[in-house]
Amino acid sequence: MSFLAKVQAQNPLVHNITNMVVTNFTANGLLALGASPFMAYAHEEVTDVAAMASAVVLNIGTLDPYTVEAILQAGRSANQAGVPVVFDPVGAGATPYRTESAIQITEHVQIDVLRGNVAEVANVIGEQWHIKGVDAGAGEGNMVEIAKQAARQLKCIVAITGEKDVVTDGNTTYTIANSHSILTRVTGGGCLLSAVVGAFIAVADPIESQERLNAVVEALAFYGIAAEIAYQQTAGQGTGSFQIEFINQLSLVTPDIVSTHSKIAKV
Structure with a gap:
């Protein structure tokens, strides 16, 4: 059974x-996929919610000290409960x-999946890569090698998204050539992807490392x-129509x- 079928079941x-x-885009995307979203931020409940969840997705898009503390509390609670953690270092x-x-x-x-663009991932592990706002700029370096280095350094799966996506656990590496550039013109495209990764890894065997990699x-x-x-369904209609149809397609x-339709290659 595919991981998508497992999520739906x-x-x-x-x-x-x-x-x-x-928040709204992420919740609707997870519901469309077949997962159940829970948005909880309060320090008074994040540890309880994280412990009972199937996966925890931590995102620093709008950042303040309160949110950082909520993330730390939820992440530690998930670790203690054996719940997989996805981190998006926006x-x-x-x-x-x-x-x-x-x-x-x-x-x-201890994060299980680090999902970001190449600049975000590089900066998390102390490597220099130009970033413009929350978008990766031009940089010198090899995206595959940055992903492998991050996976080994953080002992997790790393998913770097871009023109071609890279997923690695530091030993086994895949590229994925599916997507469309119009996603970069929709706010929250990457953030929702991190949440979708959370849904997929939630249904993977927590012990089988290759299965977890395959899920991502x-x-x-x-x-x-x-x-x-x-994009095919809404060509010429603009990003608003695309965004609605994208939720439909999920x-x-x-x-x-x-x-x-998958375009997956082992590196």
């Missing part, structure tokens, strides 16, 4: 501490505060295929479509 509870810009490298917060989180929480690879392929089909893309 199991309806995993995904606890999100995400940014205010994308904008790491853009300001010292973002970079320091991202590093602090990786030092105090399938999540990115599924997401990219949904974007490709949504509920319409089947495991068979993923199997036949």
